[in-house]
Amino acid sequence: MLYEKPDALKPPRTDILMMTPWFAPIVWNGTYNIDVLTAQFQQRDLRIGLTVFAIKKYTVFVQTFIETAEKYFMVGHKVTYYVFTDRVSDIPIMELAEGRRLMVLRAPTYQRWQEVSMRRMEILRDYSRQRFTDEVDYLVCVDVDMRFNDEVGVEILSDRFGTLHPGMYGVPRKIYTYERNPQSEAFIPLDEGDFYYAGGYFGGNVEEVYKLTSFCHNAMMADKAKNIEAIWHDESYLNKYFLYHKPTKILSPEYLWDDSFGIPKFLKRRRFVTVPKKHNEIRN
Numbered sequence: 243m244l245y246e247k248p249d250a251l252k253p254p255r256t257d258i259l260m261m262t263p264w265f266a267p268i269v270w271n272g273t274y275n276i277d278v279l280t281a282q283f284q285q286r287d288l289r290i291g292l293t294v295f296a297i298k299k300y301t302v303f304v305q306t307f308i309e310t311a312e313k314y315f316m317v318g319h320k321v322t323y324y325v326f327t328d329r330v331s332d333i334p335i336m337e338l339a340e341g342r343r344l345m346v347l348r349a350p351t352y353q354r355w356q357e358v359s360m361r362r363m364e365i366l367r368d369y370s371r372q373r374f375t376d377e378v379d380y381l382v383c384v385d386v387d388m389r390f391n392d393e394v395g396v397e398i399l400s401d402r403f404g405t406l407h408p409g410m411y412g413v414p415r416k417i418y419t420y421e422r423n424p425q426s427e428a429f430i431p432l433d434e435g436d437f438y439y440a441g442g443y444f445g446g447n448v449e450e451v452y453k454l455t456s457f458c459h460n461a462m463m464a465d466k467a468k469n470i471e472a473i474w475h476d477e478s479y480l481n482k483y484f485l486y487h488k489p490t491k492i493l494s495p496e497y498l499w500d501d502s503f504g505i506p507k508f509l510k511r512r513r514f515v516t517v518p519k520k521h522n523e524i525r526n
């Protein structure tokens with residue numbers, strides 16, 4: 243196999259951070275070779291689960307999500323889409339490429355939207371203990387109000403990965419919207435924290451996703467018993483988890499972008515972008 247060889251004195255990019263101090267790669271375009279990675283990940287046997295939740299009116303996002311995933315997400319690999327919903331009959335029947343399947347799974351309707359978002363952790367925990375273990379090797383857990391816009395492949399896979407929040411990668415640490423109430427299980431003091439990770443994109447192997455989601459769910463329940471809810475819900479607890487269980491890989495904001503932030507120079511690709519929503523129509 244022929245490919246451009248690395249040069250010890252010539253970093254492929256100098257405009258972004260490629261590696262954390264704990265030696266986790268940060269995945270940016272131009273820093274990896276997808277053919278080498280695909281060969282390493284032994285294309286044939288890899289099974290990847292992509293999970294989303296579409297509760298209440300959020301079922302409207304499913305079609306675009308799946309259609310664009312067919313075009314860009316792990317093309318050539320074995321993919322299972324897990325769509326959790328309370329409106330099973332609203333999920334369209336779609337034709338999928340070979341090696342890909344869609345599983346529609348029933349999930350409860352919570353009244354408060356914060357609860358809809360947060361309870362994803364509990365449900366992912368439960369499925370990671372059972373079904374996911376048998377069916378997939380890696381899980382990718384994302385928001386549904388999104389569309390794929392460019393390639394997302396095995397370069398994202400690792401035991402435990404998180405994603406830099408598109409609104410926070412460049413701001414001073416003290417601005418990070420971590421939970422700052424010391425009574426909360428999600429509390430992070432002002433002088434701690436590495437990055438601000440997005441709630442809408444994390445994953446890893448099933449065992450690690452199990453540990454992550456159980457931590458987050460238990461922490462949320464402990465807070466609930468104290469009548470506390472962290473400022474950014476599941477995202478706050480995820481950030482707490484990653485502080486003490488550092489990701490083994492981090493995805494750059496290429497993997498979770500919002501066009502309302504514009505397109506900065508360092509951003510060579512926008513692989514997964516938010517679908518603008520009419521907040522009144524969709525959230526009420």
Ligand code: 2GW
Pocket residue numbers: 294295296297298299300355356358359384385386387440441442443474475476477524525526
């Ligand atoms: C309804 C009203 C208001 C907010 C959310 C919802 C809602 C969310 C819903 O009616 N049905 C539903 O399925 N959801 C799911 O929760 C859906 O999968 C959605 O992608 C996810 C998070 O809600 P979303 O995408 O509207 O909120 P964002 O984009 O502001 O989410 C960020 O912050 C959240 C915590 O507040 C999460 O951490 C999320 O992962 C982040 O991207």
Ligand code: MN
Pocket residue numbers: 385386387442
């Ligand atoms: Mn979202």
